[in-house]
Amino acid sequence: MxxxxxxxxxxxxxxxxxxxxxxxxxxxxxxxxxxxxxxxxxxxxxxxxxxxxxLFGGQEGPTKVAVVGAASEVVAAAPTLEGVPADDLDAAEQLLRDGDVDAVVAPSETVAAAGIETTAPAEASELADLTVIGLDQQPQGVMGALAAYPSAAVLDPAPVxxxxxxxxxxxxxxxxxxxxxxxxxxxxxxxxxxxxxxxxxxxxxxxxxxxxxxxxxxxxxxxxxxxxxxxxxxxxxxxxxxxxxxxxxxxxxxxxxxxxxxxxxxxxxxxxxxxxxxxxxxxxxxxxxxxxxxxxxxxxxxxxxxxxxxxxxxxxxxxxxxxxxxxxxxxxxxxxxxxxxxxxxxxxxxxxxxxxxxxxxxxxxxxxxxxxxxxxxxxxxxxx
Incomplete structure (x- = not known):
């Protein structure tokens, strides 16, 4: 005790x-x-x-994106984006690889036909039939500028x-x-x-x-x-x-x-x-x-x-x-x-x-x- x-x-x-x-x-x-x-x-x-x-990471002017087909109308409605017309998806992809644009916006059907793997939109919207393509990472800034939820794709994925x-x-x-x-x-x-x-x-x-x-x-x-x-x-x-x-x-x-x-x-x-x-x-x-x-x-x-x-x-x-x-x-x-x-x-x-x-x-x-x-x-x- x-x-x-x-x-x-x-x-x-x-x-x-x-x-x-x-x-x-x-x-x-x-x-x-x-x-x-x-x-x-x-x-x-x-x-x-x-x-x-x-502040310094932002763009001073509109972000340039290559547009294919009907995507031009949607991009034109976004004030922070500047559409660069491309004849087809291959031409748009070349603009992206050359650094002339920051992303590509194209109809999802066109992207799927090219065999590019996409990520489904977070939720249904009128832009679900569009796909935003980035070079090595998803172009979140462009996706946000569209004020909707398009599909996303990356040509050459990079971890970070x-x-x-x-x-x-x-x-x-x-x-x-x-x-x-x-x-x-x-x-x-x-x-x-x-x-x-x-x-x-x-x-x-x-x-x-x-x-x-x-x-x-x-x-x-x-x-x-x-x-x-x-x-x-x-x-x-x-x-x-x-x-x-x-x-x-x-x-x-x-x-x-x-x-x-x-x-x-x-x-x-x-x-x-x-x-x-x-x-x-x-x-x-x-x-x-x-x-x-x-x-x-x-x-x-x-x-x-x-x-x-x-x-x-x-x-x-x-x-x-x-x-x-x-x-x-x-x-x-x-x-x-x-x-x-x-x-x-x-x-x-x-x-x-x-x-x-x-x-x-x-x-x-x-x-x-x-x-x-x-x-x-x-x-x-x-x-x-």
Whole structure:
């Protein structure tokens, strides 16, 4: 009975301690003007980039489309389209391949007779007997300008536009890089400052080292995840308001997966930042001791920037725990990942995170009260 009573008392005390530490981390950060301003600037930058992509991505004049037969009358009724007459479908296709027009609008019967595979309209309309043909992607802008639901076809299908793929890769990379590095460095700095000023000795008289570490990690993880979610919401709202539904539809599921992967990836890295920082006693030594962890943040960023169009590199990145938060969402966006791959990659990441938390906890507890010279990692692990 006594053992059970002690256990029942100890568990809520640990949870309460973690909550206090996490709350302290969050409130301290939210009271920081630098943090609030940097967050607002980052969110404003995301919103501005979305708006600018809409403004500069649009056409200044009417979109030129090749028209075949009776399609000319329908195109003439669309103010944002300029019809270029073509004698037949072959001539219209040649105009499209030469870049003289952005799409072809032709009767569905003519397209079917040419053996071009089409996508059925989303719903019945008076334009269901017309087909809009794009070169490598469905010309959504032209289809929207017709204010109806014609069939669609693509001559030379391409998975994703190369420029768009680069922008998405850059977005995933910079968000992970910025958030992990900023909050990870904050955790490391706080650990050493508390140790150097001996505040940690006061804290440890109230809470356990494990609760202190857990609270720091969870508090900063909540802030980082909240920042990422806010950026995602701003980007999605911006895309929706500016009418970029095509990009919005393709990004939705990959952004959702990115948030999930980021949550566990940040826990992994933050535990390592806290553990490595606990082995030194001076703020001046934080940079050198946390450099290996910083490299684990930087490498995925540079890999995704330089090799976003390399399926082999992306495949490897999507299974390495430190780069999976960037690599796997990118593969999902490019439609290169089978349905089971994100689940397998996430399982590997969660397992690695659990191991890192256990190792980080041991190093942190065994190093926190040791002052003076840097504590070797093996000694911290052994607890000597």
């Amino acid at each position: 006594s053992t059970q009573t002690q256990t029942e008392r100890r568990e809520p005390r640990f949870a309460h301690s973690v909550g206090l530490v996490a709350g302290r981390e969050i409130s301290t950060k939210l009271r920081s003007k630098a943090f609030v301003i940097s967050t607002l600037v980052l969110m404003a930058g995301v919103l501005v980039s979305v708006v600018l992509s809409s 536009d190369a420029g768009l793929a680069y922008l998405v890769a850059f977005g995933f990379g910079i968000v992970f890089f910025f958030a992990a590095l900023t909050f990870g460095s904050t955790i490391a700095q706080a650990v050493v400052e508390e140790k150097q000023t001996r505040i940690v000795e006061i804290l440890l008289s109230t809470v356990s080292a494990r609760a202190l570490l857990t609270g720091k990690v969870l508090g900063n993880a909540a802030l980082a995840l909240g920042q990422v979610v806010a950026i995602a919401v701003i980007a999605i709202l911006g895309l929706a308001v500016t009418g970029q539904q095509i990009l919005l539809g393709g990004l939705g599921i990959s952004v959702a997966w990115f948030i999930v992967f980021f949550a566990f990836g940040f826990l992994l890295l933050s535990a390592l930042f806290a553990a490595t920082a606990a082995t030194v006693s001076r703020v001046e030594d934080v940079g050198s001791v946390t450099m290996p962890v910083m490299m684990l943040v930087m490498i995925p960023y540079f890999l995704i920037i330089f090799f976003n169009d390399n399926p082999t590199v992306l495949a490897v990145m999507s299974y390495v725990p430190f780069s999976a938060p960037v690599g796997m969402p990118m593969r999902i966006f490019l439609e290169q990942a089978a349905w089971w791959e994100p689940l397998l990659s996430l399982a590997i990441l969660i397992g690695t995170t659990a191991v890192a938390l256990l190792i980080g906890d041991r190093i942190y507890r065994n190093s926190l009260l040791r002052m003076g010279a840097r504590v070797p990692f093996m000694e911290a692990l052994r607890g000597r």
